[in-house]
Amino acid sequence: MAKTHNKKRNIAIIFEQLLNKAAMATVDKNDVTANAAIGIIDKHFVPGTELYKEFRLFNALIKTTVPSEAIAVRILEESKKAAKTHDASALRKQKSALIKEINYTFKDPKFYNQNIKNYRDYATIQTLLNDWRSSSPDIMRIANYETQTVKMLLSEKNETSLESEKSSDINQLTVNIMTEKFNQKYGMILNDEQVSIIQDYVFTSMGEDRGLLERLNKMKSEVVRELRKYKTSCSNDILLEKFEKVQDNISEVKADKIDDETISRFLLLSKLKQEISEKQNG
Numbered sequence: 001m002a003k004t005h006n007k008k009r010n011i012a013i014i015f016e017q018l019l020n021k022a023a024m025a026t027v028d029k030n031d032v033t034a035n036a037a038i039g040i041i042d043k044h045f046v047p048g049t050e051l052y053k054e055f056r057l058f059n060a061l062i063k064t065t066v067p068s069e070a071i072a073v074r075i076l077e078e079s080k081k082a083a084k085t086h087d088a089s090a091l092r093k094q095k096s097a098l099i100k101e102i103n104y105t106f107k108d109p110k111f112y113n114q115n116i117k118n119y120r121d122y123a124t125i126q127t128l129l130n131d132w133r134s135s136s137p138d139i140m141r142i143a144n145y146e147t148q149t150v151k152m153l154l155s156e157k158n159e160t161s162l163e164s165e166k167s168s169d170i171n172q173l174t175v176n177i178m179t180e181k182f183n184q185k186y187g188m189i190l191n192d193e194q195v196s197i198i199q200d201y202v203f204t205s206m207g208e209d210r211g212l213l214e215r216l217n218k219m220k221s222e223v224v225r226e227l228r229k230y231k232t233s234c235s236n237d238i239l240l241e242k243f244e245k246v247q248d249n250i251s252e253v254k255a256d257k258i259d260d261e262t263i264s265r266f267l268l269l270s271k272l273k274q275e276i277s278e279k280q281n282g
Contacts, residue, residue, distance in 0.1 A: 007119075008112050009095050010126040011051060012058045014102070015041070017114045021106070036105050044098045050091040051098065054129065057082055061125050061149055062118075065156055072153035076146055083132040124148050193219075193270045201263050216255035216266050223273045224250055230276050 007013050022037035045052050061079055066072050102111060116122060128145040131137040190198070200212045227247055250272075253265050 005123045005127045007123070008099055010122055011055050011095065012062065012122050012126070013116050013119070014098065015045065015055065016116050016122075017111060018102070020114050021111065033106070040098070040101055040105065044094070044101070049094055050087050051094040053086055054083075054091060058125055058129065062121055062152060064153060066153050069150060069154065072150045075153060076149060080132050083129050086133065088133050121148075121152055124152075190267070191270065191274055193274075194267045197263065197266060197270065201258065204258055212258060213255050216262070219266060219273070220250065220253060220255065220269060223269050223276075226273055226276045230279060 018037045018041050022034045025031075025033035025037065045055060057079055061075070064075070066075060124145050128142065128149060131142050131145070197212075197216075200215065204212045224247060227250070250269065253269065255262060255266065
C-alpha cells in the first residue's frame with residue numbers, strides 16, 4: 001500500500017478500532033473503557049461535521065453493491081465531486097481532535113495496531129479520497145485505485161444502511177454494557193423480559209419513544225395480580241404473613257421517570273414475577 005496512507009487518519013479504520021475497543025472492554029467487563037469508546041464515537045461522528053461527511057462517503061464506496069460497471073463508474077464520479085466539496089482544513093483539525101482524544105483517553109500505544117478486516121480496501125479508499133482533494137494528485141495512482149474501487153462496488157457484500165450500522169453497533173454495545181452492569185449489581189443472569197427492559201431503556205435514553213413507562217406500570221400490575229393469585233393457593237403460613245408487606249412494597253414502586261434506579265427496581269420486579277410463576281407451575 002502507498003506510503004502516503006496513514007492508518008491513524010483513516011476515519012473508517014479508526015471507527016472500526018473504536019468499536020473493537022468497546023467490544024473487547026465489554027467482554028472484559030470494563031464498563032469504563034467501553035463507555036469511553038462509545039462516548040468518543042458519539043462525540044466526534046456527528047452529522048454535519050466534515051469528519052462525518054467523509055465517513056459517510058467512505059462507507060458508501062466500500063459497503064455498497066451495484067449491479068453494473070456503468071453504475072459503479074457513475075457512483076465513483078459523484079463521490080469524487082462530493083470529496084472535493086469537503087473542507088480539507090476542517091477535516092484535518094477534526095481528525096486531529098479525534099486522535100488526540102483517543103490517545104489521551106486510552107493511553108494505549110497498540111490501539112492503532114488492531115487488526116481490521118479488509119484493511120487494504122480501507123486504505124485504498126482513504127488514499128483515493130485524499131488524492132481527489134489534492135492540488136497535485138498522483139494521476140497513475142488515482143486511475144489504479146479507481147479501478148480497484150469499481151471492483152469493490154461490483155462485489156457482493158452484506159448491504160446495510162450507514163445510519164443503522166453505526167447506531168445498531170453502538171446501541172448493541174450499550175445494551176451489552178448495561179446488561180453486564182445489572183448482572184454484576186444483582187449477581188444474577190437476566191431473563192428475557194429483563195434484557196428487553198434494558199434494551200428499551202437504552203433506546204429510550206437515545207431519544208426513541210418505546211412507551212417504556214407505560215410498559216413498566218403494566219408490569220407492576222401484572223406482578224401484583226400474580227402475587228394475589230399465588231396467595232390463594234399458598235399454604236405456607238410464613239409466606240402468607242409476608243404477602244401484605246410485599247404487596248405494599250410493590251405498590252410503592254414508582255414508574256414516573258426513566259433512570260438507572262427505576263430500571264433496577266423493575267428488573268427486580270421482573271425477577272419476582274418469574275419466581276412466582278415458577279412456584280405456581282412447579
